[in-house]
Amino acid sequence: MQVMALIYSDGERWDALSATEREAIYDRYRAFAKEASDAGVMVGGNELGPTRDATTVRVRGDETLVTDGPYAEVKEALGGYFLFKCDSMDDAVDYAARIPGAEHGAVEVRPVYVDPAEVQL
Amino acid sequence: MKYAMLIYGDDSQWVDLPDEEKAKLRAEEMPRWAALFEELQKADPNVSGHELDARRTAKVVRVRDGERIVTDGPFAETKEVVGGVFLVDLPDLDEAIRLAALVPVAEYGSLEIRPIVE
Secondary structure: OEEEEEEEEEHHHHHOOOHHHHHHHHHHHHHHHHHHHHOOOEEEEEEEOOHHHOEEEEEEOOEEEEEEOOOOOOOEEEEEEEEEEOOOHHHHHHHHOOOHHHHOOEEEEEEEOOOOOOOOO | OEEEEEEEEOOOOOOOOOHHHHHHHHHHHHHHHHHHHHHHHHHOOOOEEEEEOOHHHOEEEEEEOOEEEEEEOOOOOOOOEEEEEEEEEOOOHHHHHHHHOOOHHHHOOEEEEEEEEO
């Protein structure tokens, strides 16, 4: 099964870190990514830019409404994700717990929906 | 510029429907999704997309002082939760907005566009 690990963390906390502190966190992420890749668990992953760079789009009737900012102003926002291939949700939880962001924020693990009848990208 | 298009929708009405009802609704919307995939692929042949399973399948993992805390349910308590994501490489934000507006969920939910950190 494929499982997405959505990493929620406090953007203000990140902004307040020094360059050295950030590099140390990136090192831990790289180490985690390598470990998960070597285990054949890692399918992909991305870091999202800060929520201040977000744009939200809604269509209501014939109108497209575009607003600056994220969908929801929350203290802990989605900051990135990994895509895992694993045997069970328990395995996904094991890997999610090793993501550095789990230590101060939260990681949501959710299976990727599979519908064989669907158009696959 | 690479963008993540996060799809936020309210699945609370949807999850309790019988399977055949769900299949019918999916089938009705499918031509529009297919048209969207075509547009996305025209814009970026390497586009990828993932739909997430219902929010009740989610687990939230936190580690505090070395201890693992696992809870059921999605992280966000909001009415709309992230239900899928597209990853697409586009010339600019305007193109991302144009494509986001083509996602069927934009009409009853919200699309959040976020640049990817390279």
